[in-house]
Amino acid sequence: MRKTAAAGLAVGIIAALGFAMPASADTNGSAQLSVLHGIPDTPVDVYVNGELTLDDFQPGDLAGPLELPAGDYEVALTATDAADASSPVLGPATLTLAAGSNYTAVAHLTEAGEPGLNLFTNDTATTAAGEGRLTVRHVAAAPAVDVLAGGSPVVEGLTNPNEATLNLPAGTVSAAVALAGTTEPVLGPTDVQIQDGVLTIVYAWGSAEDGNLAIAAQTVTGLHSSPDGVPSGSAGYLAQRDASTTFLMIAGAGVLAIAVAAGAVTVVRARQGASH
Template identity: 75%
Template sequence: MRKTAAGIAVGLVAALGLALPASAISETTADLSVLHGIPDTPVDVYVNGELTLDDFQPGDLAGPLDLPAGDYEVALTATDAADDSSPVLGPVTLTLEANMSYTAVAYLSEDGEPSVTAFENDLSATAAGEGRLTVRHVAAAPAVDILAGDTAVITGLTNPNESSLDLAAGTVSAAVALEGTTDPVIGPADVAVDEGALTVVYAWGSAEAGNLDLAVQTIDGLHSSPDGVPSGSAGYLAQRDAQQSGLLIAGGLALVSALAVSALMVARRQKASDRA
């Protein structure tokens, strides 16, 4: 089935770990990332009836993609579905407002039902020397506390809600525990809070099934107009390497340039041959 241009772009971003510039967001566009947080359920993602993400795996985070503001109908199907007529989830309408950043998450509600929520990413400025940490509870689990060491810094967080803290840049040893307890159900794990960046930690999976996990998304540029939205993916605190992404972009541009030069040389040789 034919993929949309948007789908191809998302696929390339996911495959290469590249970040589209958040500065491309304008008065008429928004950026959108997509996190698959439903365990053991690879899916195809359809947007407005078109296959957009093929064989999207649990824990994967794709995007961001710069999109015109408006309503988008999203449906998730089995990976062998011919179309979106029999979705496993949806269709759900996501409304994207201009000049905003979103992450759409497919996840399990507290009672284990598949759901979709579009979270707004807070890109407001942080103070010098600080970054923002946001924790999103999208797991089939009751209310949780977020622990830094043995101290609860976020309490009573329920699905599908979030809580944010502006912290001094550094590394935080974080864990997730059931509300009122200090026995971690996820972690502890080191989370890097970068200066001028939004770090979003997603607790996803199912407590009953024993497959709770974390995914991390990092958005840079909170000290000024955002200039990039690198995204982590695939499970326990996975993060993309921004330097590697830069090398991939540079390599891609060099390849395009080389192909253009080669094409020009071939054209000139053909003209010379025609004159002869």
């Protein structure tokens, strides 16, 4: 049985990290940090700077964003029955948070199926009116993919742990995805909603070989906010309707479906430019 519900997870990580001062701190600013556990079948305990921060953190759990002092944080993942962080299953790794930046730390599998930890910087720069931003992150033990539009690849060879980002007109786009080097869709065509002033981040995680691929979709709103505003909010299953950062977990075969949106819009823009 899980030791914590989703509500307890979010509260616990905020409380614990709030007291885990960075090894090297910038006291003049803070950063936003969200956390995704994307290693299947591997509940872990999370230690930050040697202190137990998350007990029995489950695959698919998401938490944050947390507002933390900028600086360096040493993170280690251990077995759930570990007495301390001396024998981690992943790490220790140092996460460096810069003041004013927005991050997501992801524990995931490499393409070869080994545990890995990556700190992604979320692009919260202001978008133009009528546009949103889409970022696709490949953090699954799965091969590279191509994004197709009109039957042709427009994003090629997206591999673990890389990402692709585009600013897109708000609305619905339709496209498909294929294994790298092929043009036969394995997913899609799929309709995807691009929201005005919202950063949508899609994570493909899990293992293709083990048949447990899934997607996590994180949204960060407020990209049209004033220069002094910092996009942030709540996450996970605690997210409210007005939260500026939310997470949605979607399990199943549609692991890379949202990734195809980038390709469709690229081709649409090219055609629009050619017609003028």
